[in-house]
Amino acid sequence: MEEKEKIILDFLKEETYVPMKVNEIALMLNVPKKEYQNFIEVITKLENEFKIQKNRKSKYSLVPENMYLNGTFKGNEKGFGFVKVENRDEEIYICKTNTNGALNGDKVLLQIVDSKDKNNHEEGKIIKIISREKDCLVGLFTKNENYGFVVPDDRKFRTDIYISKKNIGKAKNNSKVLVQILKYPENNKNAEGKIIEVLGNVNEAGVDILSLIKEYQLPYEFPTKVMEDVKVIKDEVNKKDIENRLDLREEEIFTIDGEDAKDLDDAVQVKKTENGNYILGVHIADVSNYVKEGSNIDKEALLRATSIYMLDRVIPMLPRELSNGICSLNEGKDRLCLSVIMEINKDGQVISSDVKKSVINVTRRMNYTDVAILLKHSNNKKTKENKYLDVDVAKEKIESLEKELEVVKKYKPYIEHFKLMEELAHILKNRRSKQGSLNLDLPETKIVLDENGFAIDVKKYELSFANEIIEQFMLTANETIAERFYWLEAPFIYRVHEIPEEDKINELNKFLYNFGYKIKGSKDNIKPKSFAEVLDDIKGKEEERVVSTLILRTLKVARYESENKGHFGIASNYYCHFTSPIRRYPDLFIHRIISYYLEKNYNIDDKFKDEYSVKATNSAEQSSEREKIAQKVERDSIDIKKAEYMQDKxxxxxxxxxxxxxxxxxxxxxxxxxxxxxxxxxxxxxxxxxxxxxxxxxxxxxxxxxxxxxxxxxxxxxxxxxxxxxxxxxxxxxxxxxxxxxxxxxxx
CATH class of the missing domain: 2.40.50.140 (Nucleic acid-binding proteins)
Structure with missing residues (x-):
């Protein structure tokens, strides 16, 4: 079909072409009589897709370029909406009467009907709905005597869904249900649907998060063929896989994660050299050794592209047997890694680096809380004898301090490691601050759930410098890898964060003027440092939270691309995501590239580069789209629980x-x-x-x-x-x- 479409379109593009009727085009293209009906179908398809048009005399010509635009409709519950067209910064406004029945998320074809308004929006009219974004919705079911209706959770759907008696199934009043749309709303008539799954009563424990999973059509379970492939993978490291790897099993190496984390994909170590430099080792689980390209596990991983975290549950990118098992850097277990070894000077500059395939054995599985305790008490010293803890102070403290003492006692042999990590992390952070890295310092939300999953408390998530240690080390490793493979001109996936738009900066400055601040710089010379200076100025002031939030809204959204464009937010020319291959597909893709370069001793042919450049582009696009969905789901899950928590207040x-x-x-x-x-x-x-x-x-x-x-x-x-x-x-x-x-x- 595509080949036939191309032949017709190429013919209509010829300079000598004049509008013709369909039989005349068939004659010119020598279409056999037996294929004429198929030819008509191709012409009709092209016409329906608005690639060709027919005049009053039934003669065909190409649709002029830019006469119609393809985009995604973003509906508002009041009826109007906007269409996002690829490669256009500004969205196109669609008034309520011009939506043509389009619903939120639908792919549409539109025509511009008016030039830009005061808000810099062109106005359009939707000509055709190319494809519907959803054919199923989650909502609340209400039953009447002979029929029922579902109020969708997604208010942008705009209408209730009528359910005939025969399509109600086993749904009861106030049930959350999954409904299949049989008829979409048109001419002011409600949509019609059929209930295909009852999720449970609206107030039943867990139904709220299950509704979210169904609403976003998240792949909650892994396909059978994926799980069959997982069973073949052994849960112990194969001795053959260790051959030719850098053996670091005798080194003291640590993981530092949240207390509940089970998929541990990064481990770290720091040493100090005689010349005062630091050797930072960042060891990342070699997931690519187990998830082979093109396998069922790999295809499913790309489909998901990221793990999604929803408070009390996770929808992982990889099956738990891998993410929590052989791919997780568990304490006391031999594990395969890709290790980035960096020498860093006292100014925080990476003066040399290398990346190796390795095998490690984690010395201790640490958590942020315990590391923070160790750092706190290691800095609270009075005498040489009392090097790590002021015992007199400890005795005066109550139970919480006694627990801290137990932590210090338990990990006393390793305290020097964490002190050295703290020292290096401060140096790296200071270097970033001087470069203009943006430290927005916006509090995250921690929601406490009871055993049934109901919200019983909402508070700020407390971070310590232990979190900062890992953040600084991962940032440094990601930058090092990105820069290395950029100069190798390798097919790659970069984490891109571009310069904010001038209009948004101007809007921000109008607001900042009220506080006496300004983002400095000319149109073509906006630097991260300008934003960082404002963030430094507001530190500790009443307006800090509000200004930080508005700066965040001004910045562009980071995404994945196969072309390096730098990262504005961290003031870096080269950046990628390399350190979390268990939960992010771009990291896994990069691991494969690195492994291939190492195996070939960096002697790479153009065929490989061409092939994987295409794959990098496709994987980056898929990962960016799935990341958007993951962020929406995670944000919605928090909003649900916040509202639940406030219901009795x-x-x-x-x-x-x-x-x-x-x-x-x-x-x-x-x-x-x-x-x-x-x-x-x-x-x-x-x-x-x-x-x-x-x-x-x-x-x-x-x-x-x-x-x-x-x-x-x-x-x-x-x-x-x-x-x-x-x-x-x-x-x-x-x-x-x-x-x-x-x-x-x-x-x-």
């Missing part, structure tokens, strides 16, 4: 800061990272005007102004875990003062 009052101001209200973030929306109607008795340039709300009567970063007192109005939405009400100053007076009067 309706009418509670809290202090917070205004984190964002929009045309429909303002968002307020609480100390524990929970964010809620205060709509205009919940701002009190006054009407507020949205100032888009200053990102403020101004009271029409009192001229009261709300800025991003202002402290406010709120009351929880509602929390809906299905909508993943929390609403607040603003407590007026008068009400707050009255409450304080009552408390004072009655000594509450």
């Amino acid at each position: 309706i009418s509670n009052e809290y202090d917070g800061i205004i984190s964002s101001i929009t045309s429909f209200g303002m968002f307020v973030e609480l100390e524990n990272t929970i964010e809620g929306l205060i709509r205009f109607e919940d701002l009190g008795n006054e009407y507020f005007i949205y100032d888009e340039n200053r990102k403020t709300l101004v009271g029409e009567k009192t001229s009261k102004v709300y800025h991003i970063g202002d402290k406010v007192r709120i009351k929880v109005k509602s929390a809906n875990k299905i909508l993943r939405q929390i609403d607040f009400e603003l407590i007026q100053e008068e009400s707050r003062n009255m409450s304080k007076n009552i408390e004072k009067q009655y000594e509450i």
Whole structure:
């Protein structure tokens, strides 16, 4: 079919071509009579795809270039939307009457109908829906006497789904269900569907996260053929695989991860040389030794491209038998690695490096908490005898400190290793800061679940310098590998983070002006250092969180590409992801490239480079797309649990800061990272005007102004875990003062 399409299109592109009827084209192309019907089908397909067009005389010609555009429709629950067209920065606005029934995520063909508006958006009209993004949806089922309907979790779907009596199956009222769409909504009629799976009652434990898995069509289980291949892989290192590898099994090497981590793909060690330099060894599990290119396991890994973490469960890229077994750098077990050995001077510069295939045996499986304890007490010394711990202080402490003492005692033989790691990590971090690496320091959310999976606490995730050690070491290894293979002109996957758009920087500067800050630099000379200087200036100030958040929103999203474009956020000319091949496909791809170069002693022919350059591009695109989905899922899972946690706190009052101001209200973030929306109607008795340039709300009567970063007192109005939405009400100053007076009067 594709070959026949090309023949027709090439014919219509010829300079001498004049519009012809279909039988005339067939005659010119010598189409046999027996193939004429098939020829008509190809013509019809090209016409339906708007590649060719027919005039009033039924004569065909090519559709002019750029007359129609392909893109992805991003719908809004109010009915309008935008289309993202590849290789275009600005999205195209589609009003409600021009959506042509397109739903969020659909691939569409559109035509531009108006030039750019004040928001820099062209306006378009959807001509054709090329393909639907979803044929199944998750939602809440409500049953009536002779029929039912499903309210989709995805509000951008815009309509409820009608379920006839014969298509209800075993669904009960208030069940979360998976519904197959039989008819899409059109002409103001609801969609129709059939329930194909009942997930459970809406309030049943685990149903919320299961709904998320079904909504995003995540591959929760591995195919049988993949698991059959896994069974063949032995859970012990084969002696033949050790041959010709650098043997580091006698070295003291450590993994440092979260306490609950089971897939341990990186281990580290640091030594100091006589000249004062450091030898940093970063040892990464050699997953490519077990996951062979083109195997069933590899194909499934590329399909998933990343592991997805949803609080109490993980959808892994690789089967757990591998990720937690032979590929995991478990303590006391021989494991195959790719090791990056770097010599680093006192300024944090990598002055030499090498990458080797190796075999290691991890000395100790450490966690961030224990390493932080060791570093804390190793720096709390009074005398030579009391080198690692002030015992007098320890005795005064209660149970928590006694536990710390046990940790110190347990790992006392290795403390010098971690002190050296801390020393080097500080040097590397300082070097990055001087380069202009952006340290946004935005708190992550930690959600505590009970044994049934219900949220019982939400708080900031506490990080220590132990986390920083691993981050700095991994960054350095990733940079070293990226730079090495860039100069080798190897087919590769880079982690790319480009310079922010000028318009966004200008918008940010309008806001920063209110605080006395500015991102300096000309249009063609924006450096990470300009952003880093602002981040340094706000350190420890009230506006730190808000400014950091807005800077993050200004930056572009990092992605994978086969072409190196540098990484703006870490102020690096070369960067890749090499250190997590258990959970990221680009890392696994890079491991294969490295292994091939090592096996061939860096003598690589052009055929290999050409073949793997194509594979690098395809793998990078797939990995970037799957990463977007993973981030959405992880974000949604947190939002669900935040809303769940707040459901029994309706009418509670809290202090917070205004984190964002929009045309429909303002968002307020609480100390524990929970964010809620205060709509205009919940701002009190006054009407507020949205100032888009200053990102403020101004009271029409009192001229009261709300800025991003202002402290406010709120009351929880509602929390809906299905909508993943929390609403607040603003407590007026008068009400707050009255409450304080009552408390004072009655000594509450």
